[in-house]
Amino acid sequence: ARRVGAANQLLVLQGGEILARNTDWPGFLEPLQHRNARPETAVLIGAGGAANAVVVALGQLGVRHLTLINRTRATAETVARLWPGDAPPPAIRELTPGITLPPADLVVNSSSLGMTGKPPLHIRLDAQPAHTLVYDLVYAPLETPLLAQARARGLATIDGLEMLVGQARTAFQDFFRATPPRSRDPDLRALLLRASS
Numbered sequence: 001a002r003r004v005g006a007a008n009q010l011l012v013l014q015g016g017e018i019l020a021r022n023t024d025w026p027g028f029l030e031p032l033q034h035r036n037a038r039p040e041t042a043v044l045i046g047a048g049g050a051a052n053a054v055v056v057a058l059g060q061l062g063v064r065h066l067t068l069i070n071r072t073r074a075t076a077e078t079v080a081r082l083w084p085g086d087a088p089p090p091a092i093r094e095l096t097p098g099i100t101l102p103p104a105d106l107v108v109n110s111s112s113l114g115m116t117g118k119p120p121l122h123i124r125l126d127a128q129p130a131h132t133l134v135y136d137l138v139y140a141p142l143e144t145p146l147l148a149q150a151r152a153r154g155l156a157t158i159d160g161l162e163m164l165v166g167q168a169r170t171a172f173q174d175f176f177r178a179t180p181p182r183s184r185d186p187d188l189r190a191l192l193l194r195a196s197s
Contacts, residue, residue: 003082004052011174021174023167024053028137029061030166031158032106034182037133039105041065045095045123046111047075050137052082054110059084066090067102070111100124107150109136114144125149132156137163140196161189 001007007020032039042063044054047070058066059082066083068090070076080090093099101107101123113121115138123146125134134150139160147157165188172180 003056006049006052009171009174022053023170024050025057025060026170027163027165027167028054029057030169031162032061032133032135035133035156035158037061037106039063039133041067041104042106042108043067043069043101043104045069045101045107045109045121046113047072047079048111050110051079054108054137055079055082058106058108059087063106064088065104067093067104069093069095069099069101071095095123097122098124100127103127103129103132105132107132107134109138109144109146112138114138114146116140121146125153125155128153128155130154133158135163136160139164142193161192164192165189 001020001022004022004025007022009021009023011019011021013019040063042058044051044066047068064087068076068080071094073092073094076092080092083090107128109121111121112118114136133156134147135158136144136146137160138144142159142161147159150157165185168188169180
């Protein structure tokens with residue numbers, strides 16, 4: 001929580017102490033680890049609160065080369081400060097309509113662009129190799145134009161609901177001191193989909 005700069009879960013410990021946690025970065029990592037993804041290069045779109053957690057998670061995952069793409073350079077530079085010091089500093093590029101993303105093992109959209117009620121995300125995946133994994137944190141709509149574009153090119157995808165389920169798994173472990181059975185993930189996903197419709 002200190003590293004990310006935000007807490008979204010409070011645990012009351014014995015003796016009344018309160019532990020502040022952040023479930024965003026482990027929730028983001030969970031679907032990547034489940035797929036045994038080991039990207040060396042990543043492109044991150046957006047530099048809001050979710051981007052902080054993603055940058056911390058990508059550093060934990062061992063990504064060595066990161067490109068940050070955002071509408072405002074100053075905001076991207078603030079997020080870039082969270083990048084591990086032993087890795088090359090992130091490249092920063094301006095998010096312009098129709099931009100072709102540089103090739104990477106992993107492409108992540110942490111912006112609200114493409115979300116219901118928000119402007120669309122106009123980017124191109126033409127330069128991505130066949131092994132690129134595209135991860136959109138947006139979950140309303142679940143099938144974003146970014147994910148549709150990725151699937152049309154035959155690229156593997158992760159939707160925002162998978163991160164939400166990953167966050168729920170992290171919270172469950174903290175609250176109940178037990179690992180939730182992965183066999184129940186589809187049930188949780190169905191419940192979340194019903195709740196959002």
